[in-house]
Amino acid sequence: MYLDNSATTKINDEVLKEMMPYLKEDFGNPSTLYSLGRESKKALEESRQRIATSINAKKDEIIFTSGGSESDNLAIKGIAFKLRKKGNHIITSEIEHPAVKETLFFLESLDFKVTYLPVYENGIIKIEDLKQAITPDTILISIMHANNEIGTLQPIEEIGKIAHENGIIFHTDAVQSFGKVKIDVEKQNIDLLSVSSHKINGPKGVGALYIKKGIRLVPLIHGGGQERGIRSGTENVAGIVGFGKATEMAYLKLDEHAEKLSQIRDEIIEKVLGRIPESYLNGDAHERLPNVVNFRFKAIEGESLILLLDSKGYQTSTGSACSSKTLEASPVLTALGLDPVDVHGSLRISLAPENDDFDIDDFVDSIAQSVERLRKMSPLWNKDIDYDAVVGRK
Ligand SMILES: Cc1ncc(COP(=O)(O)O)c(C=O)c1O
Secondary structure (H helix, E strand, O other), rough: OEEEEOOOOOOOOOHHHHHHHHHHHOOOOOOOOOOOHHHHHHHHHHHHHHHHHHHHOOOEEEEEEEEEHHHHHHHHHHHHHHOOOOOEEEEEOOOOOOHHHHHHHHHOOOOOOEEEEEOOOOOOOOOHHHHHHHOOOEEEEEEOHHHOOEEEEOOHHHHHHHHHHHOOOOEEEEEOOOOOOOOOOOOOOOOEEEEEHHHHOOOOOOOOEEEEOOOOOOOOOOOOOOOOHOOOOOOHHHHHHHHHHHHHHHHHHHHHHHHHHHHHHHHHHHHHHHOOOOEEEEEOOEEOOOEEEEEEEOOOOOHHHHHHHOOOOOOEOOOOOOHHHHHHOHHHHHHHOOOOOHHHHHHEEEEOOOOOOOOHHHHHHHHHHHHHEEEHOOOOOOOOHHHHHHHHHH
């Protein structure tokens, strides 16, 4: 049972079917004039329209990229380099994905100034902090829509409103929320929005950046001038076609999927918290994606739990793919103000529409048994100790 859909998803059969002709007989370069090329160009533009429609944008406001990371880089560096003379200050949050965070670290090395807003225990920024962080030099606010580890949603509509009241551009990384919750770039005051195909049952290596009409940015990739000169390089036509189809499918059934997945999510939360002592939910209980839940269990290591659950047939994660490799404490969980020991005992479960029918009781049994087994081996676990009292929670 694959329950790590925030990391990536399985390609949908209908998506693959729609892509296949563009890998074989309709292989033309969309920049060419003869019919084969025109066919590719037509498919490209249909996909652009599908993505634009899903977020209430116009077709020519969508630029195709190689994925969420490139979209984040293009949005942030593109605006920073374009508006360098106007100001050098950028505001973000402490829990951004590395595609945003590392881009900002790079800009700091070029003398840009970055403010990292705290997110507090529920994983959400405070609007007051944002207002106070704005300076006359602020050119960009980049705050993610949904967090990739804990699934919490930021108040992007309000953030965008404040950005615009102050003449600042607002970018949001919507890689995790796109296709899971409704997005309306007009209503939510969004200027730049990054999305990625492989999180919504589309192919890997393709994404898009929404750029509101009138906003100018410096390209990262120079060359043949494709994508209105903003992103040169022969387009990944098959990938883009797959992305368009996956987007359309996700949005057609968005309400149905959200309702079903949030029911499963809530049942897992209720059963885990009810059954496993010293287990906690990470992030806000309500402002979260329908398909993501993140727990922490006292006195265990998340990585060991992942391996035990894998041996029982469940593929889950501790959080971000990056922190699973390095064994570093997750910066997202650390930003919630958690005890450093607790940060290591996390488990992220992320669902996709195809997970609509599995044995939740067996899954929760597997978690409970694994946690118990690991605690028996853990020097940190002693059932005679009241851990909440020790860490001052009581
Ligand atoms: C919030 C967020 N932003 C950006 C990315 C990067 O997207 P991609 O893998 O398409 O480069 C991810 C992927 O995990 C993500 O979760």
